[in-house]
Amino acid sequence: MVGARRERPEPVTLPLSILDLATIGPGETTAQSLQGSVALAQVAETHGYRRVWYAEHHNMPRIASSATSVLIAHVASRTTTIRLGSGGIMLPNHAPLTIAEQFGTLETLHPGRIDLGLGRAPGTDQKTLRALRRDPHAADAFPEDVQELRGYLAGKSLIPGVDATPGKGTEVPLYILGSSLFGARLAAALGLPYAFASHFAPDALRDAVAVYRSEFRPSAQLDRPYVIAAANVIAADTEAEAQQQFLTLKRQWVRTLLGRGRSYTDEEADQILASPQGRLVHHNLQYTALGAPAAVREYLAGFAAHADADELIVAHQTTSVADRLRSARLTAEAMELRSPGTLHPAH
Template sequence: MIPLSVLDLVPVREGGTVAEALAESARTARAAEKAGYARYWVAEHHGMDGIAGGATSVVLAHIGHATSTIRIGAGGIMLPNHNPYVIAEQFGTLDALFPGRIDLGLGRAAGADGRLAYALRKDIVKASEAFPQDVVELQARFSGEAVSGVAAPQAAGADVDLWILGSSLYGAQLAAMLGLPYAFASHFAPAMLDQAAAIYRERFQPSEVRDKPHFMAAINVIAADTDEEAQFLASTNEQAFVALRSGSPGRMKPPIRNYRETLPAGALTMLDQMRSVSAIGSPETVREGIDAFVRRTQADELIISGSTYDPEAQRQSLQLTMDALK
C-alpha cells in the first residue's frame, strides 16, 4: 500500500478559538498516528483568521508532544519569510525534542502580500530569489558546517529530512538538481502536476540524501459512510476554497447541503479544478479515487488534505481512508 500522510492547516472553526484549533489538531495527529499514517505536516500561513498554524515550529512542538512515532513536519516553511539560520535552529531543536521524526518542507512562495512583507520587515521578493542558496545553507548547517564562520549548535548533526515543495515547475527542477524529495501541492494547484512530476523524475540527480527520486502528491480526501454524507462534509472545504479565491477568507464554516447548487458558474469552475484531485465519498469511492490518482501520478507517497467542521468527522475520515486501502 502506498504510504499516506496528512496535511493540516490547523483550521479555526466558526465560533471557535485558536486554542481549540490547536487542541483538535493534536487529537487528529494522535488519530493519524494510530491509523498508520506516515507523516503529519502543518502548513505555514500568516494573517489569516481561519488558520492557526502560522508559528509552525511551535505548533509542531505541540503536535510532537501529543504523539510518539509519526513523523511531524512543515508542509511547509515559506523560506523567503525567514532567515535560514533561525529555521536551522528551530528545526534542529525540534529534532532534539523528537529525534528522527522531523521533516522540513521548504517553499519559495512568500504566500503573502506587501502588508505581510512590511510586518515581517523583509523584502520577500528579493528573498525568494535566494531560495536555492538558502536551501543549501540549511543543508550545510544541519551537517554541522559553520556557514560564514557562524555555527548553529542546535542544528549541527540534526536528522532533519529536507523536502522541496511546489505548485509549479520551479520546485521540481530545484528538487531534482539537489537530489531531494519533492512534494507537489496538487490539492489546490493541480494545473502543472503531471509536468512537474515528469521534470522531477527526468532531471533527478542522485545525492547523499536520495539515490532515486521520491515524489509525493497532495490530494483532497473526505471519506464517510456514504457518498452523500462525504459530499456534505466536503462542502466546508468548498466554501473555504471559494472564499479564498474570491479574496474573502475566513473561519471554517459548517457544511451546507447541496452547496454547489447555490454557486455561479465561475465558482463551480474553480471547484471542478479542485475536484480533479479529490477522492470524496464512501470508502469504496475513496479507494477508487485514490487508486486512479496513484495510477495517474505514479507517486511514491500521498499527502491528504481535507478538514471538516466537525473534527471527529475528519478523524473518522482518516480511519475510513486507511481501512479502505488495506
C-alpha cells in the same frame, strides 16, 4: 476522477500521510483547532499513517498553523512515533539559520521524527509579507537559502564561523515543496524529495513529476527520486454526508477567494459556485477523494498511478474537527494501512 474505474481496485501499498491545515471551522475556536491537530496526529499514529505535516500561513483567519515549528513541538510532545514536519516552512519569510536552529531543536528533542519541507511562496499576501519584515524579493534567493540551510543541518556551514546550535549535524531531512516546474527542477538538482501541492494547485502535477524524475541527481540524503503527491480527502459513512461536507468546504473557498471583505450567505455562495466565477474553486479542488470508504480507496489508487507518486499525502478537507478525525479513521481503514516505517527511502 483519475484512473480507470475498477470493481475491485488493487491495494494501495504506498505510504499514506496527512497534511493538517489546522483549519478553524465555523463556530470553532483557535484552541479547538489546535486541540484537533493533536487528536488528528494521535489518530494518524494509531492508524498507520507515515507522517503529519503542517503548513505555514499568515493572516488567514481560518488557519491556525502560522507558528509551524511551535505547533510541531506541541504535537510531538503528545505523540511517540509518527514523523512530524512542515509542509511547508516558507523559507523566504525566514533566515536559514533561524530555521536550522528551530528544526535542529525539534530533532534534538524528538530524534528521528522530524521532517523539514520547504516552500518558496510567502504563504500570505504582500501586506502581511511586509509585516513579517521580509524583502518582497527574498524568494529570488530560495535556491541559495536552501543550500545555506542544508549546510547548517549537515554540520558543513557555508558561512565561515557560523553554526546552528542546536541543528549542526542533525541531518534533518529536507523536502522541496512546489506547484510548478521550478520546484521540481530545484529538488532534482539538489537530490531532494519533491512534494507537489496538487490538493490546491493541480495544473502542473504530471509535468513537474516527469521533469523531476528525468533530471534527478543523487545526493547524500537520497539516491533515487521520491515524489509525494497531495490530494484532498473527505471520507464519510455515506456518499451524501461526504457531498454535504464538500459543499460546505467549497462555500468556504468562495468566501476566502472571492469575499473581498464581505460575507456571502450559503445561497449566494452556491450561486457563485454555479457560475463561471466559481470555476476556479472547482478546478483547484479537482483532486479530491470523496465519499464512503470504498470510493475513497478507489480514487486514491487511481490518483497514485496518475501522479506517478511514491507516497500520498492527504488533506482531510472537512470543516470541523470531529469530521476530520472521522475522515482520517475511515481512510486508514479503507486503505488497510499497516504499521508505519516499512518504506521510507526519503530519509
